[in-house]
Amino acid sequence: MMTLALTSTFSAPASAEGGRLEQARKTARPSPRPPQNRQQSSARQNQPVNRTQRQTNIYSRRPPSSRYGPQPRVATYYVVRRRPAPQAVPPPNALGPRQGPVELDKPPPRPPFQRFVHRYPYDSRKPGWVVDPQDGNPTDHRRISGRAQVEGSYLRGGLIRSGFAARVGSPRLDVDTQLSFYLQPPAQDAMYLGDTGLNIAPVALPRLVWRVGLGARYMIDARLPGAGPREYAAGWNMSTGFDAFPARPFVISARVDRGTLYRTTVWRARATVGITHKRFELFAGYDHMQIERVALGGPLLGLRAWL
Numbered sequence: 001m002m003t004l005a006l007t008s009t010f011s012a013p014a015s016a017e018g019g020r021l022e023q024a025r026k027t028a029r030p031s032p033r034p035p036q037n038r039q040q041s042s043a044r045q046n047q048p049v050n051r052t053q054r055q056t057n058i059y060s061r062r063p064p065s066s067r068y069g070p071q072p073r074v075a076t077y078y079v080v081r082r083r084p085a086p087q088a089v090p091p092p093n094a095l096g097p098r099q100g101p102v103e104l105d106k107p108p109p110r111p112p113f114q115r116f117v118h119r120y121p122y123d124s125r126k127p128g129w130v131v132d133p134q135d136g137n138p139t140d141h142r143r144i145s146g147r148a149q150v151e152g153s154y155l156r157g158g159l160i161r162s163g164f165a166a167r168v169g170s171p172r173l174d175v176d177t178q179l180s181f182y183l184q185p186p187a188q189d190a191m192y193l194g195d196t197g198l199n200i201a202p203v204a205l206p207r208l209v210w211r212v213g214l215g216a217r218y219m220i221d222a223r224l225p226g227a228g229p230r231e232y233a234a235g236w237n238m239s240t241g242f243d244a245f246p247a248r249p250f251v252i253s254a255r256v257d258r259g260t261l262y263r264t265t266v267w268r269a270r271a272t273v274g275i276t277h278k279r280f281e282l283f284a285g286y287d288h289m290q291i292e293r294v295a296l297g298g299p300l301l302g303l304r305a306w307l
Contacts, residue, residue, distance in 0.1 A: 115171035116141035120306035128206030128245040151302025192220040217259040235260030
């Protein structure tokens with residue numbers, strides 16, 4: 001009896017399946033980058049970008065690096081030129097301390113505290129006495145002016161008063177004086193009452209000038225020689241008043257004084273309305289003087305000259 005044993009061996013490629021997968025992986029896998037010189041790459045990274053910050057700026061842009069090997073470098077340069085800004089030409093300054101552009105339709109404005117006056121109220125049919133700060137030419141007007149006046153008044157009891165007053169200065173600052181002569185003919189008695197002061201005008205407009213002042217008041221005995229002992233006294237005086245020019249040719253003036261003669265209290269108030277003709281003003285009003293309990297007041301009529 002014979003036994004036959006057959007052994008069949010099949011040798012399949014062990015890496016057949018693995019080989020296909022590996023080929024697929026190789027196909028999908030990118031090829032490795034070729035080695036580069038590290039010194040060259042570091043030198044490129046550390047290379048400074050050429051930029052000019054004064055007149056020209058140059059900006060460089062690098063494309064993104066490729067994964068598949070070296071690519072040609074593409075550089076884009078943007079040149080930006082900075083031009084200096086044009087210098088603005090400043091407008092011309094006004095002809096005076098106030099800064100501002102010149103307006104051709106009227107004269108340059110004047111400072112708020114600088115005032116000029118006409119030769120007399122309503123000169124050349126202009127409003128008021130003080131020149132409008134926004135109008136007029138300073139060369140045609142005055143900075144310093146003056147005025148003088150005389151007046152007469154009849155008081156009760158046969159008392160007669162004659163007066164003289166003067167004022168000189170600028171519209172903002174002036175000096176004035178008033179002197180009244182009181183005469184009582186039956187008793188042959190007479191005396192002088194007057195005051196002198198420095199005035200400041202907080203308001204100096206074409207149609208209104210308001211003043212406040214401080215000065216001295218005095219009394220001088222003027223009785224005839226031999227009629228009795230003479231009396232003299234002096235003291236301080238404070239005043240406030242205004243001159244209004246509502247419309248041509250009228251002028252309205254008023255004033256209030258408070259002072260002393262030695263230790264005696266003195267009050268004085270007056271108001272007048274005048275009509276002007278060029279340099280002259282004819283005015284009428286009322287003047288009242290109160291010395292303690294003695295009242296000296298009455299209507300008045302006078303003539304004023306604007307200088």
